[in-house]
Amino acid sequence: MGVIENTNLNSPTSTSQQTSSATSSPFLAACYGQAHERVPVWFMRQAGRSLPEYRMMRGTDSILTAIADADLATEITLQPVRRYGVDAAILFSDIMVPVYAVGFGVDIQAGVGPVIAQPFSDASDLERLRPLEPEEDIAYVLEAVKNLQAELVVPLIGFAGAPFTVASYLIEGGPTKTFQKTKSLMFANPELWTALMDRLCDITETFLKAQVEAGASALQLFDSWAGTLSPAAYEQLVFPYTKRIIASTDNLGVPRICHGVGTGELLALFAQTGAEVVGVDWRVRLDEARLRTGGKVSLQGNLDPAVCLAPWPVVAEQTRKVLAENGSNPGYIFNLGHGVLPPTDPAILKQIVDLVHAEGHCDAN
Amino acid sequence: MGVIENTNLNSPTSTSQQTSSATSSPFLAACYGQAHERVPVWFMRQAGRSLPEYRMMRGTDSILTAIADADLATEITLQPVRRYGVDAAILFSDIMVPVYAVGFGVDIQAGVGPVIAQPFSDASDLERLRPLEPEEDIAYVLEAVKNLQAELVVPLIGFAGAPFTVASYLIEGGPTKTFQKTKSLMFANPELWTALMDRLCDITETFLKAQVEAGASALQLFDSWAGTLSPAAYEQLVFPYTKRIIASTDNLGVPRICHGVGTGELLALFAQTGAEVVGVDWRVRLDEARLRTGGKVSLQGNLDPAVCLAPWPVVAEQTRKVLAENGSNPGYIFNLGHGVLPPTDPAILKQIVDLVHAEGHCDAN
Numbered sequence: 175m176g177v178i179e180n181t182n183l184n185s186p187t188s189t190s191q192q193t194s195s196a197t198s199s200p201f202l203a204a205c206y207g208q209a210h211e212r213v214p215v216w217f218m219r220q221a222g223r224s225l226p227e228y229r230m231m232r233g234t235d236s237i238l239t240a241i242a243d244a245d246l247a248t249e250i251t252l253q254p255v256r257r258y259g260v261d262a263a264i265l266f267s268d269i270m271v272p273v274y275a276v277g278f279g280v281d282i283q284a285g286v287g288p289v290i291a292q293p294f295s296d297a298s299d300l301e302r303l304r305p306l307e308p309e310e311d312i313a314y315v316l317e318a319v320k321n322l323q324a325e326l327v328v329p330l331i332g333f334a335g336a337p338f339t340v341a342s343y344l345i346e347g348g349p350t351k352t353f354q355k356t357k358s359l360m361f362a363n364p365e366l367w368t369a370l371m372d373r374l375c376d377i378t379e380t381f382l383k384a385q386v387e388a389g390a391s392a393l394q395l396f397d398s399w400a401g402t403l404s405p406a407a408y409e410q411l412v413f414p415y416t417k418r419i420i421a422s423t424d425n426l427g428v429p430r431i432c433h434g435v436g437t438g439e440l441l442a443l444f445a446q447t448g449a450e451v452v453g454v455d456w457r458v459r460l461d462e463a464r465l466r467t468g469g470k471v472s473l474q475g476n477l478d479p480a481v482c483l484a485p486w487p488v489v490a491e492q493t494r495k496v497l498a499e500n501g502s503n504p505g506y507i508f509n510l511g512h513g514v515l516p517p518t519d520p521a522i523l524k525q526i527v528d529l530v531h532a533e534g535h536c537d538a539n
Numbered sequence: 540m541g542v543i544e545n546t547n548l549n550s551p552t553s554t555s556q557q558t559s560s561a562t563s564s565p566f567l568a569a570c571y572g573q574a575h576e577r578v579p580v581w582f583m584r585q586a587g588r589s590l591p592e593y594r595m596m597r598g599t600d601s602i603l604t605a606i607a608d609a610d611l612a613t614e615i616t617l618q619p620v621r622r623y624g625v626d627a628a629i630l631f632s633d634i635m636v637p638v639y640a641v642g643f644g645v646d647i648q649a650g651v652g653p654v655i656a657q658p659f660s661d662a663s664d665l666e667r668l669r670p671l672e673p674e675e676d677i678a679y680v681l682e683a684v685k686n687l688q689a690e691l692v693v694p695l696i697g698f699a700g701a702p703f704t705v706a707s708y709l710i711e712g713g714p715t716k717t718f719q720k721t722k723s724l725m726f727a728n729p730e731l732w733t734a735l736m737d738r739l740c741d742i743t744e745t746f747l748k749a750q751v752e753a754g755a756s757a758l759q760l761f762d763s764w765a766g767t768l769s770p771a772a773y774e775q776l777v778f779p780y781t782k783r784i785i786a787s788t789d790n791l792g793v794p795r796i797c798h799g800v801g802t803g804e805l806l807a808l809f810a811q812t813g814a815e816v817v818g819v820d821w822r823v824r825l826d827e828a829r830l831r832t833g834g835k836v837s838l839q840g841n842l843d844p845a846v847c848l849a850p851w852p853v854v855a856e857q858t859r860k861v862l863a864e865n866g867s868n869p870g871y872i873f874n875l876g877h878g879v880l881p882p883t884d885p886a887i888l889k890q891i892v893d894l895v896h897a898e899g900h901c902d903a904n
Contacts, residue, residue: 349716351714351716352844352845352880353845354844354845354848354880354882357843357845357846357848357849358845358848358849361845361846361848361849361853362848362849362850362853401801401822403822404821404822404843405822405824406824406860407843436766436801436822438803438804438822439803439822439823439827456769457766457768457769457770457801457803457804458804459770459771462804478722478769478772479717479719480717480718480719480722480723480726481722481726483719483722483723483726483727484722484723484726484727485727488726488727495771515717515719517719
């Protein structure tokens with residue numbers, strides 16, 4: 175591949191993959207609630223966004239163009255691992271990649287988000303969501319994962335958007351505050367909703383499996399906007415598909431993380447998807463989240479990303495508060511409650527990593 | 540005043556105000572948890588938005604221009620009472636009116652929301668939030684309230700935005716998904732935040748008191764976006780100001796409602812503001828909300844506004860589910876969990892009112 179150049183930052187690159195095994199990775203051990211030496215930490219959206227070395231490489235092309243360049247995606251994925259010393263890498267990609275790859279007509283506009291030329295509106299749109307053919311449709315993703323598996327000394331997290339969240343973009347045509355078209359379709363036309371969910375499950379399952387087969391060591395399913403639903407609507411119309419997707423990855427031998435924002439009322443159901451880890455945003459304290467998930471899954475979170483825009487003493491206090499609310503439960507991964515905000519100072523994220531590693535406690539179960 | 544013309548819809552107008560007293564108003568009785576004959580119902584944003592008779596009258600001027608026309612605001616406030624037979628009217632106005640009225644430089648753009656020409660950024664901006672002088676700054680609001688007091692047979696709800704929510708617009712310069720500038724200011728500069736909250740409390744308290752003195756029978760404080768905060772941040776940096784505002788209205792003799800969306804984790808604190816009623820959005824079941832608020836306040840909510848875009852059988856089922864989750868607690872007002880969505884069919888809202896009146900139960904305490 176040849177594009178991974180050394181920088182003057184500490185390099186995490188290595189030719190050995192041995193070190194990413196569950197026994198030596200605090201991240202993987204925490205996913206399974208096993209004893210390990212330090213509280214692991216990584217950041218959603220750590221790859222890209224706020225990093226100057228990312229902005230320098232990225233240029234002004236669409237993010238989908240950058241993702242389709244496997245060497246560039248590899249480098250962007252590695253940048254935060256080098257700079258921060260995080261315990262996991264997450265592939266530089268986007269939840270819209272699989273539906274883009276099957277030709278649904280997706281663009282991702284800077285400052286806006288996903289924009290759909292022809293939104294999903296009726297049964298005739300189902301055929302625009304044909305099955306994903308990994309080798310043909312997303313060869314660049316698989317190449318990036320293979321590159322990374324050879325380079326990284328920390329586990330690589332592959333990911334996908336969960337069907338509700340992806341569907342919301344397809345139906346609304348872009349980001350929404352009300353989700354009114356999505357909910358209208360769900361409530362008014364459950365048959366079409368089911369057919370749409372089935373198509374998206376097929377695509378998502380294929381996409382996740384392909385990432386693990388290429389070398390991903392963990393998977394995160396982003397149901398970012400599920401928290402906009404009532405618990406009853408989530409349970410009836412969304413939860414079965416999330417559960418189906420998790421079940422499809424049962425035999426892949428990697429831990430699964432389910433995450434969304436504003437999902438305080440859904441945490442008990444998230445814990446029943448079969449995932450080993452449930453993401454928690456800053457609206458629910460970790461100790462409360464532990465109660466709601468029944469103590470049977472690991473937790474990931476939950477610093478408010480906006481806190482990272484404050485001066486270090488404030489960030490340090492809030493980081494310590496999050497650690498304290500976990501206590502010393504080994505089933506815990508430090509993270510933000512949502513993605514890194516673009517204006518975040520990378521130096522603050524580095525300080526958080528160092529603080530979590532120095533002060534976090536994780537007892538054996 | 541002379542603009543209130545009869546229509547062929549059932550008219551709620553009357554020259555008598557006697558019927559809006561607590562003893563005969565199901566809405567006021569429910570606010571206080573007192574026995575009454577039927578479950579009261581009204582809809583946030585019932586005035587305006589989805590009503591064709593509203594769209595016909597409104598024209599294309601800024602909504603702030605429509606609000607500043609007392610006769611027009613009176614008529615728009617009455618329209619949903621006539622059409623739906625709701626148990627309360629809410630003044631046609633906007634949470635940005637008081638800061639607009641003191642000259643902060645606010646516009647409300649169709650399809651966008653509040654837009655601030657020069658956002659709040661430092662201590663020099665505090666003087667742009669001078670005290671509100673009701674007779675000079677918002678004479679049109681007081682005139683509309685007086686008109687309505689003479690016309691309505693149901694209670695009129697006056698309202699204001701809570702300081703956090705109003706501040707978020709002033710600081711961000713418009714609607715936001717991340718609240719990152721607002722939170723940055725809160726966390727990084729608590730002194731300036733306190734000074735800003737104090738100014739907004741002064742304005743809000745004057746505004747609410749003026750509405751009651753002009754004839755409003757209840758007050759709602761919209762802390763619409765408080766749910767974006769962690770419980771700890773809300774408790775420390777927002778709750779004291781909400782409590783202060785509610786306390787300032789203690790001697791006005793009207794019930795107070797506190798409402799926000801996504802506030803599941805804040806309900807216990809909302810119940811400690813001193814308000815008689817706490818609003819609940821669709822993310823938390825009413826029976827769970829009753830537990831979180833300790834059973835000491837009345838509740839208002841909590842149908843998902845997006846459900847109202849579905850066919851009637853779906854809406855009816857969901858409406859019955861909400862009623863069932865209340866049981867027959869007399870401290871309950873049926874409402875949506877947030878404002879009526881613009882594409883809502885008014886016929887559906889009318890059917891909801893009729894169903895709630897026909898099937899809702901409210902036992903004496």
